[in-house]
Amino acid sequence: MTNNIYQFFFIYLYSIITLFLLAVIGDFVSISIFLSKNIFIYKNIFLYCFLYAVCFFAIRIIITNQVSNIFIFIISLALSYFFLINKEINAYQILIIISVFIAFNLLLQKYFTAKNFSNYLFEVSFLKFLKTNSLIFFSFIIIFPFYLMFVSSLKSQMVLLQNPTDLSIPFFYSISDFFSSYIAVITQYNFLNFALNSTIVSFVTVFVSLFFSIPGAYAVARLRFAGRSKISSSILIIYMVPAIVLVIPLYVIFSQLGFRNSLFSLMIVYPATTIPVALYMLQGYFKGIPYELEESALIDGCSRIGVILRITLPLSVPAILSVSLYVFMIAWNEFLFAFMFLDNQEYFTIPRGLYTQLDDQEVPRQYLMAGSVMITVPVLLLFFIFERYLVGGLTAGSVKG
Amino acid sequence: MFNLNKEAKLAYTMLIPTISIVFLIILFPIFGNFWLSFKEVKLGDLRAPQPIIKEKLKTKDIEPGDDILIEYRFKNSSQKKPIFNIEITDKISEFISPIEIAEGCSVNNNLLSCYFEEWKPKYNEKIIFKFKANDNFEIDNFNPKESKPRGVADADNILTNLKFSLKNFQKILQKNETIENIKVTFLYSFFATIGALLLGISAALLLEKNFLGKGFFRGLFLFPFVSPVIAVAFTWVYILDPFKGFLNNYLLNNEFISEPIFFLGLKKVDFLGFDFPFTLFIVILFESWRYFPLAFLFILARLQAIPKDLYEASDIDGATRIQQFFYITLPQLLGVISLLFILRFIWNFNKFEDIFLLTGGNAGTRTLTVQVYDEAFALSNMGTASSVAVLIFILLAIFVFIHQKIAPKDIEE
Incomplete structure (x- = not known):
């Protein structure tokens, strides 16, 4: 008997949590797809899950120990019908509920129909539940x-103000309306110039x-030289120096030298801050290349520079990438540095431009979101194309086997 | 086997460029920061005082033989400091010759040069120079503004002189705000680190086993980390906006709340009788969201390196999954977790952009880094800003020292 009470309690709890999670997500999805303003009646979930359990x-207990999916389907449908006639649920929500309960049944049935719901079974079922959720x-x-960033960037000002919870992609707009925020950001706010500056600075860096x-x-x-271990251990320490400690003196020095307000100032500072990381990542990779390869080349009379150019570098293309x-x-x-150093609009990089030009209560939000999308997309694209290298590089040399 | 000396020499040549750029842009500014923190430098002092000279033609319709009046305006750019040894040079037209010029000035080969010993602060004077148009004077080719007058002078530069004072430190330590900011910085760094680590460990455990779509999820989980901070911060600010934002409107529509919540503008909320720093909590959640991917990546790599036979052996002994996690997985991860903790803590301690973009340091989220910015640019005081930065640096040095002491050697390598 206690066995059954435990099982009952857990299936009730699991289904409530899962359904809550999926109700929120499903609700967002439904707002996006069906433009539905019907909102999920959250308070019903408790009752619904209780009835389900x-x-x-x-x-x-009464019919069969193996609760088949067909039964679940019928239960969900019956429950849904009950709520449907009270107008407290709509079709898509029924769909979500049925699929949740069936998935539940597939995953967890064997634990909840077991004669002996042992600690072990409980644990496994709990972990499975936790993992999926x-x-x-x-x-x-x-x-x-x-x-939300993407969707908001496509909306018109009026739609955004009238219905801020509208998540649908406005497919019914004409092409020029669809991208109107992007066009506005590019034409009115000089975005292409910012993008060009950002690109130049990034590539130079x-x-x-x-x-x-x-x-x-x-x-x-x-190479073996005195002070090698000191250098390799101080690399990471330099990476921990806060940028804010550097920015004030650099601001002062660059102001005095007269090139603070320029792309050049960024082209000096960015590499200086990235070199320690780059060095750290690369040396980890170089150490992993079998030394025998280089040694044999050295014995054959190749110079060190030759070894680097002919053996080490070609082997480390993934790391360099x-x-x-x-x-x-x-x-x-x-x-930070772009924000502090640059004053003139013509030198703005995208983050700097976004901050000054678009982060203003008077500038419509969809422009800000369009700008945000445009700065994010190149990074995410690059990331997706080269994900494997990036992930490898991030962990290489940092965590040893 | 190889010539060691030669090898060391090559190593130094390869390292010198790197070391020198790091020295110039990292170490030298740190020294500069300490230097500035002992000086009372205002933002306005960055421009050294200098002489400003302007010339203006006072006579019109000049015929050969006429007198020409040119007005020179001499000004000290600084309101507070005198300038010394002012030397002024100006090329004057070959068509005119001097009649009456100010004391200390002379004309040689069409070159007007003046010397003054000292201009007081706020010095501003107009002096009229009298010239005579020569016989070969041509009005069309006469343009006194053709060449700009140049002036050089010595001034006491507050940045390079050797006057130091402790006033900046006094000032910032007397502010109640500073102590409060230190507290906020610690709370923020500590809990944001814990949050990122917890999320990172959970995410890594989720993707530990191979399953269909694992690569996709791994890529997806890294999104918050690789995206530009400005874009994600703006998006969250927009979502959390009390009036136009999605979240508040959604909660209102569902009648979860009756009036909008100011997620990013609520310093304290009464929670079970004590003041809960609500906005700081939201910022910490944002930080955890944004930085869990790094922890996730490192922990996942470590997880996959744990020998599988440990699990097999414990399976045979009848260990449950939760026991396996606490007795096998967690001890194996301890090294990387402690390393990540220290690193993440330090990086959060240094973070400026995230809080600045989310709240601007308002509503009880002003960390020390935001204070540096406020001192420097809102209060225009470079001196106190640097002294706050020194404070950060000293606190950090302590953490790095601890890190060096306790970091497991095999990972540190």
Whole structure:
């Protein structure tokens, strides 16, 4: 008997939590797809899940120990009908509920029909439940802000103000209306100029960082010299120096030298802040290349420089790629130095431009979101294309096997 | 086997460029920061005082032989400091010759040069120079503004002189705000780190086993981290907006709340009898959301390196999953977690943009880094700003020291 009470309690709890999670998500999805203003009646979930659990156990105890999906389907449908005639639910919600309960049944049935609901079974069922729900939860909290950013950028001012909870993509707009915010941001706010500045600065940063860090990393990884261990241990310490400590003196120095308000100032500062990371990542990779390869080349009479150019570099293309990507992202996303150093609009990078031009209560929100989409898309695209390298690079040398 | 000396020499040549740029842009500014923190420098002091000279033609319709009046205006750009040894040069037209010029000035080869010993602060004077138009004077080719007068002077530069004072530190330590900010910074760094680690561990455990779509989820989970901070911060600000935002409107429509919540503008909320820093909590949630991917990535890599036979052996012994997690997985992860904790803590401690973009440091979220910005640009005081930065640096040095002491050596390598 206690066995059944436990099982009943857990199936009730699981289904409430899952349904709550899916109700929120399903609601958002329904707002997006059906433009539905029907909102889920959250308070019904408790009752709904209770009835579901009762029916489940009634079937399991009275009729058969194996609760088949058909039963579940019928239970859900019957319950839904009951709510439907009271106008407290709509078709898509029924769909969600049925699919949740069936998925539930597939995943967890064997634990809730077991004669002996032991600790072990409870644990396994709990973990399974937790895993599925967490995966949904994580995906949701990550996708939702990006989706909202994208959707808001497509809306007109009026729609945004009238119905801020509208998540649908306005497919019925004409093409020019669809992208009107983007066009406005590009034409009225000089966005292309910002993008050009950002691109130039980021590429220069990547090249300069690589140019400095490749020889440095090779020296630290391969060559024997006094002070080697000191250098390799101080690399990461430098990476921990806060930017805010650098920004005031650099502001003063660059102001005195007269090139503070220029792209050049960023092209000096960005590589300096990324070189330690780049060096750290590269030396970790260089150390992993079998030394025998280089040694045999050296014995055959190749010079060190020759070894680096002919053996080490070609072997480390993936590492160099990942370092480049990482550095590019840092430079592209960087806000603090650009914010402090740049005064003239013509030198603004995208983050700086977005902050000054669009983060203003008078500027319509959809412009801000369109700008945000345009700064995010290149990064995410690059990231998706080269994801494997980036992930490898981030972890290489940081965590040993 | 190889010539060690030669190898070391090559290593140094390869390292020198890197070391020098790091020295110039990282170490030198740190020193500069300490230097500035002992000086009472205002934002306005960054421009050194200098002489300003303007010339103006006072005579019209000049014929050869006429007198020409040119007015020179001499000004000290600084309101507070004198300038010394002012030397002024100006090229004057070849068609005119001087009759009456100010004391201390002379004309040589069409070059007017003046020397003054000292201009007091706020010095501003107009002096009329009298010239005579030569016989070969051509009005069309005469333009006194053709060449700009140049002036050089010595001034006491507050940035480079050797006067130091402790007033900045006194000032910031006397502010009640500073102590409050230190507290906020610690709370924020600590809980944002914990949040990111917890989310990171959970996410890593979710993707530990291989399943269909694992690569997709791994990519997806990294989104918040790789996206530009400005875009995600703006999006969250927009979602949390009390009136136009999605979240408040959604909650209102569903009658969860009766009036909008100011997510990013509520300093304290009474929670079970004590003041709960609500906005700080929201900011901490944002930070956890944004930085969990890094923890996730590192922990996932470590997870996959745990030998599988440990689990198999414990399975045979009848260990449950939760026991396996606490007795096998967690101890194996401890190294990377402690490393991540220290790193993340330090990075959160240094963070400026996130809080600045979310709240601007309002509603009880002013961390030390935001204070640096406010001192420097809202209060225009570079001196106190640097002294706050020094405070950050000292606190950080302590953390780094601790990190060096306790970080497991095999990971630190």
